[in-house]
Amino acid sequence: MRAPVDALYRDYLARRQPSARGKIRFDGVNGFDVYNPTAPFYDGERWLMAARVEKRDSERSEVRFFHWQGGNQAYLLPDAPIFPLQDPFVCRIGGQLVLGGVEVEFTAGGEVSRWRTQFWCGSTLDQLRLLSCGPWGMKDIRLVQLADARILVFTRPQGQPGGRGTIGWTIIDRLSELTAQTLSRATLLEQVDENDWCGANEAHLLADGRVGVLAHVARFDAQQQRHYYAASFIFDPASGVSSAIKIIACRDDFLPGDSKRDDLGDVVFSGGLYGLPGEEVRLFCGTSDCEVQWRSVADPFQV
Template sequence: MIIKKTKPETANQLLKQFYAAPRATKVEKLIFSGVGGRDVYNITAPFHYDGEEVIMGRVEERDSEFSQVFFFTQSADHVWSPRAHTHTYNLQDPCVALIKSELVFGGVELVTAADNPRRIISWCTQFYRGTHIDSLCHFSSGPANMKDIRLIELLDGRVGVFTRPQGARGGRGQIGFTIIDSLDELNEQTFHNAEILQDQFVSEEWGGANEAHLLKNGLVGVLGHIACFDEQSHKHYYSCVFAMNPLTLEKTPLKIIAVRGDFPTGPGKRPDLEDVIFSGGLVRLGNGRAMLSVGVSDAEAYRIEIPDPFAEYE
């Protein structure tokens, strides 16, 4: 397919396009046990390991930002429970990728003040790798204050790295990309050297990559989010996708694929997070449909079946 050069559109412009094209959906709320009544949200898409279907989720008290990441498996009654004898991690917002047959797991670690362990002053993405889910080893750390780092094995065997710089280079949050030869090169310099994708978000808004898919033609389909503030400083997060040529960085326009209104009314962590969904992962079902896993209002986890958003890019 021909990759279009784009100029950024606002979240409101993308929302108008989204609502102009109704689609059939099927929604499922995920039920969890074994977490002491805490919320589970910002889940990954399910992946298969040792004959089981596994997801990871952010487990947290409603009034706290201090989280644990659990690995969950599903029982016959469709309840997700912590996987037996599997380590938990003091991290937020898990992500997972398969790189050369290794499971690569990432999550965001909070950094607190030396004189006050309840005051968060920074955060850092941590990465673990291994061939066995119960013996993953830490191997890389992202730069301070950078979330939404995602990895993908490309068609030529190299590793694509998505970043999310902020501040002087990235404003409120842009998406960067670079290619490394192997996971051994995943270091702080790699993250800083990533080239920012141009014309993706207007300066007042932000976004990030949440999961990457290698498409049959070698393009990378990116599941991500676009976000903005309203006049009351409330956040609005929407799930979106685009496709990218990893060699030239040419890309398709952003497209919103899911919004908070797709899901039932429910609890939220805070009033300013009511209109938030966080893209966790997507499974392409092979029949023109896909299953999207999301965190909703920083309090619940859902899956929604939608038209396969990457089909048109292949």
């Protein structure tokens, strides 16, 4: 059943609790904003974060990698590869590191003209090679390997079908099947009102074979201001059924800060979860399209 995002927000406000929070400071990128991060991930030697890096007045972004040491500081890895992408995500499939991000094309005047998702794959950061690209017009594609080694893929078409943004799903046998044609045929989940939108940000295989999904839901208000919230749901790949999507954090749960534009002040873009299943975890997010912040939350997938 489709739920209006403003109703999900009111429900969240009735049950939310205060918790620890903080901002991540990124050394080595003076003059640039850093936002929309991945959760910290281990590369075999250290904990890393990938994040979107760009000037305040620009959408021309790079994905850069930072060494995170467990606190509120992260340090640029100057020798790590740089990708001309937005909104990175990482996962491991068959022992391989998969990096995704949004490729954006611009008009001669600097306006965004179209976008699609790129997928890079390799055993290490330095060995990442372009694997495939999603359909033009689709962001928020996420992957997770299931217990039987197949790969569950979440998509997010817009337009017809998809409206302002709807989460879809499909299952593939191997990464070579990750093509624009395959992603375009995904089955859609009816989770939020057709006037609102949502997308997947990170997927976790749970002990019972279901998949916990960190997501975002969003809406416009009467003044056409954007409102984005961190959200979650649990998806059963065996039945194709998801639990009701719910909000787990909103902008004023985090510390005050700058905004890229006035209409982005109430934006929380889910990045990733870090911590032990069943316990309190850290939710890393981009806030107002110019900072990275974290907040402690109860494990949204505890079953």
